[in-house]
Amino acid sequence: MNKEKSFIHLPPFGLGFVSLGIQIVFIRLLLEIFQGNELSVGLVLSVWLIGSALGAAVFQPLLKKLDLSSALPVILFPILLTDYFLIKITPHLFGLLPGAQLNLESMVWVSLGTIIPAALLMGALFPCLVELQSASKISKSKNITEIYQWESMGAFAAGLLLNFILFSVLNSFQIVILCLMVFYLFLPGNLIGQFTILKKVNRLRIIYLFFCIILLLSGPVLVNYFHAHIYKPYLILSEKDTPYGNLKVTRLEKQLVLFSQGKVLYSTPDPFSAESRTLLPLLLHPAPRHILILGGNLVGYLPYLEHIPSVTQIVYVEIDPTLVEFQRKLIDSTEFRTGLKLEFVVSDIRKFLTLGTEKYDLICLNQPEASTLNLNRLYSQTFVRLVKQRLKTGGIYFFTIRSSENYLNADLAQYINILKNTVESVFTSVFIVPGDENHFLASDTNYFTDILSRYSEKLKTYHLRPTYFVPAYLNFRLSGERVRSFAEQLSRQPVTGLNTDFNLKAYLYHFRVWNRVYGLRTKHVFNFLNKYKFWLIIGSLLLLFITKIVLWRRSTMRLLMRLSIIGGISVALEIIFMLEYQVLFGTLYSRIAIIFSLYMIGLASGTAIINKLNLKKVKDSYFRIVTIGLIFCAILFIPLIIFEWQIISNSVLYQTMQWIILPLIIFLIGLFTGNYFSLITAAFYAGNKISAAGLTYGADLAGAVIFSFLSSLVLIPIFGVTGSLFFVIVLLIFVML
Known part of the structure; x- marks a missing residue:
C-alpha cells in the first residue's frame, strides 16, 4: 500500500515540476521580447492562469465527456515545443527588428497566443489526476489537497534546480526538453498498470523520451540554426542566458551591437x-x-x-x-x-x-x-x-x-x-x-x-x-x-x-x-483610468459587497467567491513582492525561479498542515485566522517602503532583508494561501459530494487570473506599488468581515 501511495504522488510532482519549469522559461523568453518590462511578468502570469482555470473547469470536463482524457499526456509534447518556437519567432511575425519595442496591445496578444495552449493542458491535467486517484478510499477534498501539495513540491524542486543549476548549464530550449522528460519519467510503468486511462500512451511515452534525449543533446545547434534565420540582418556571434538576462552579441556590417533582454545596450x-x-x-x-x-x-x-x-x-x-x-x-x-x-x-x-x-x-x-x-x-x-x-x-x-x-x-x-x-x-x-x-x-x-x-x-x-x-x-x-x-x-x-x-x-x-508612439488607444484607456481611479476602486468594493449579500444564503457559492478573492490577493501580493524585490535589489530575473519555488513550498506546507490537523468541521474562525495571516504579510511590506533609505544605507540590514526577511515573507504568503485553499476545499466538498474535481482549483485560478491582470496593467501603473498594497489590505479586511 505504501509503495502504491508513493507512486500515486509521482504524477502530481511531475506536473508541478513541468508546470513551473515551463512557466518560468516562457516568462524569461517573453521578458526578452518585452524588453525586460517586469509588469509583463504579471501579464504572462494572468494569461497562464486563464489557461489553467479554463483547463481545469472547462477543457478537462469536456475531454472526459468525449472520453479523450488520455490524449492530454500525448499532446503535451508537441504543444509545448510549438509554443516555444512561436515565442521565439514573435518579433519576426510582427516584422520587428531586434531592439524594437512592442506596445501594450501587442504584448497582450502575444501572451495570449503563446501561453494559453500550454496553460490549458497544465490546468486540465490537475483534475485529471484527481479523477485517476478517485478510486482510493481518501475523501475527494483530501485527495485534491494532497495532489495540490505534491504539485507544489514538484514546482519547488523545479525552482531550486532552475535557479542553482539549470540556468547555468542549459539554454532555454534544453530546459523545456528536460521538463518534459521529468513529466514523462514520472508516469512509471507501475502507475500505468494501475490506471487503464494511461495504458494507451505507454509506447508513445517511450518514443517521446527517446526524442527528448536527442533534442536535449542537439539543443545548442538547433537554437543557433534557428536564430541565424530569424535575426537577419544581424549576425549573432554569441548568445548567453546569464542570471541577469538574455545577452546577444551581434554584428551589423562593421559594428558590434549588444542586446540585453531584447534592448540595445x-x-x-x-x-x-x-x-x-x-x-x-x-x-x-x-x-x-x-x-x-x-x-x-x-x-x-x-x-x-x-x-x-x-x-x-x-x-x-x-x-x-x-x-x-x-x-x-x-x-x-x-x-x-x-x-x-x-x-x-x-x-x-x-x-x-x-x-x-x-x-x-x-x-x-x-x-x-x-x-x-x-x-x-x-x-x-x-x-x-x-x-x-x-x-x-x-x-x-x-x-x-x-x-x-x-x-x-x-x-x-x-x-x-x-x-x-x-x-x-x-x-x-x-x-x-x-x-x-x-x-x-x-x-x-x-x-x-x-x-x-x-x-x-x-x-x-x-x-x-x-x-x-x-x-x-x-x-x-x-x-x-x-x-x-x-x-x-x-x-x-x-x-x-x-x-x-x-x-x-x-x-x-x-x-x-x-x-503614444505605438498605440494611442492604450494611452486613452490609461488616461481614463487615471482620471477616475478612486471611483473605480469604490465601485469595485461596492460590487463585491453587493455580491456578498446576494450569495449570503448560498454557502457553496460564497465559499468559491472567498477562495477566488484570496487566490487573487495571494497572486497580487506575489507580484508586489517581485516588484519590491526588483526595486531594492535589481536581481529579479536571476531570482524569479527561487521566488516562485519559495511560494510553492509555502503552498505545499499550508495544505500539508491542514491535512495533518484532520479537522472534523471547518469553522469560520479558521478562515479569519488565515486571513489575518495574509494581512500581516501585506503589512510587512509597508516598512520596506517607508524605511527604504535606512535599509539600503545599512549594509547588514540590506543583506538581512535580501536573504532572510523577504524570502520568509513570500514563503508565508504561500503558506497562508495553502491553508485557505485546503480549508475551503474541505468545507466545499463536505456538502457537495458529487461536485466536479476541478471546481475549487478553478475558482482559485479564476481569482488569480483577475488579480494578476489588474495588478500588472491597472493597479500598479495607476496607483504605484504603495497604493496597490493598501488596496489589497482593504480587500483582505473585506473578506474577513
Whole structure:
C-alpha cells in the first residue's frame, strides 16, 4: 500500500515540476521580447492562469465527456515545443527588428497566443489526476489537497534546480526538453498498470523520451540554426542566458551591437555616442581625478579619458560578468599611459553605491532609460541621493535620455520634467543640454553658466579633436533660441512630485511616451483610468459587497467567491513582492525561479498542515485566522517602503532583508494561501459530494487570473506599488468581515 501511495504522488510532482519549469522559461523568453518590462511578468502570469482555470473547469470536463482524457499526456509534447518556437519567432511575425519595442496591445496578444495552449493542458491535467486517484478510499477534498501539495513540491524542486543549476548549464530550449522528460519519467510503468486511462500512451511515452534525449543533446545547434534565420540582418556571434538576462552579441556590417533582454545596450565602434557621453562632464570639471562609469561601452570612452592628465583612476561597474569580460577583451589591445588605473567591478549599480565608501569627481550613468522597474530605480530620488553621497565636493553627475530635436509632445515633456524635478531635489545646480538626446548635468557647484567657452577652451588645452561633438555642434545645441524653446515647452507641461522607487513615475511617463508612439488607444484607456481611479476602486468594493449579500444564503457559492478573492490577493501580493524585490535589489530575473519555488513550498506546507490537523468541521474562525495571516504579510511590506533609505544605507540590514526577511515573507504568503485553499476545499466538498474535481482549483485560478491582470496593467501603473498594497489590505479586511 505504501509503495502504491508513493507512486500515486509521482504524477502530481511531475506536473508541478513541468508546470513551473515551463512557466518560468516562457516568462524569461517573453521578458526578452518585452524588453525586460517586469509588469509583463504579471501579464504572462494572468494569461497562464486563464489557461489553467479554463483547463481545469472547462477543457478537462469536456475531454472526459468525449472520453479523450488520455490524449492530454500525448499532446503535451508537441504543444509545448510549438509554443516555444512561436515565442521565439514573435518579433519576426510582427516584422520587428531586434531592439524594437512592442506596445501594450501587442504584448497582450502575444501572451495570449503563446501561453494559453500550454496553460490549458497544465490546468486540465490537475483534475485529471484527481479523477485517476478517485478510486482510493481518501475523501475527494483530501485527495485534491494532497495532489495540490505534491504539485507544489514538484514546482519547488523545479525552482531550486532552475535557479542553482539549470540556468547555468542549459539554454532555454534544453530546459523545456528536460521538463518534459521529468513529466514523462514520472508516469512509471507501475502507475500505468494501475490506471487503464494511461495504458494507451505507454509506447508513445517511450518514443517521446527517446526524442527528448536527442533534442536535449542537439539543443545548442538547433537554437543557433534557428536564430541565424530569424535575426537577419544581424549576425549573432554569441548568445548567453546569464542570471541577469538574455545577452546577444551581434554584428551589423562593421559594428558590434549588444542586446540585453531584447534592448540595445550599446554598439561599438560608435564615436558619436562616446564623445557625447564623455566629453561634456569630463571637460566641465576643473580637474577630474577619480571617475566612476556605471555601465556602457567603456572601450569607446577610454581614448578621451586618456587625454586628461589629472585622471588617475577609472572604475567601471557592471552587474553582468559576461559584459565585463566582453569589455576586457575589447580593451586588451589598448595601451594605457603610465599611472592610469582601470578597475572593473562586477556588482549591481545600486548595491555598489550603497555598500561602498570611495568618492569620485565624476559619476556617469550609461544605462537605458526608465523603461523597466529595474531601470526606473536608477532614476529615482533614492538613487540620485546615493550618487551624491559618492561624489566629492564639486563633483558632477551625468546621464543621457532620448528626446526630440525640436518638438516635445505632452508625454515626453512630462517625462523630462519628472526626471528634472527628481535631480533638482538633490542637487543645487542642474542643466539639460537639449537635442535629440538630452544630456543631464548635475552638481552642487555651478559649472554650467558658460558651457560652450569652457568646453572649447578645454579641448585646446588637452589637444582633443572630436569628430562629431565639436564646438560648432555644441553651439547649435545651446543656441539661445533652442534653450528658450526647450524651457518653454517643459513649462507648459508641469508635473508635481518626484520619481521614487515605489511610485514609479518616470517608468509610467516613459511608458506613456512609447505607447503614444505605438498605440494611442492604450494611452486613452490609461488616461481614463487615471482620471477616475478612486471611483473605480469604490465601485469595485461596492460590487463585491453587493455580491456578498446576494450569495449570503448560498454557502457553496460564497465559499468559491472567498477562495477566488484570496487566490487573487495571494497572486497580487506575489507580484508586489517581485516588484519590491526588483526595486531594492535589481536581481529579479536571476531570482524569479527561487521566488516562485519559495511560494510553492509555502503552498505545499499550508495544505500539508491542514491535512495533518484532520479537522472534523471547518469553522469560520479558521478562515479569519488565515486571513489575518495574509494581512500581516501585506503589512510587512509597508516598512520596506517607508524605511527604504535606512535599509539600503545599512549594509547588514540590506543583506538581512535580501536573504532572510523577504524570502520568509513570500514563503508565508504561500503558506497562508495553502491553508485557505485546503480549508475551503474541505468545507466545499463536505456538502457537495458529487461536485466536479476541478471546481475549487478553478475558482482559485479564476481569482488569480483577475488579480494578476489588474495588478500588472491597472493597479500598479495607476496607483504605484504603495497604493496597490493598501488596496489589497482593504480587500483582505473585506473578506474577513
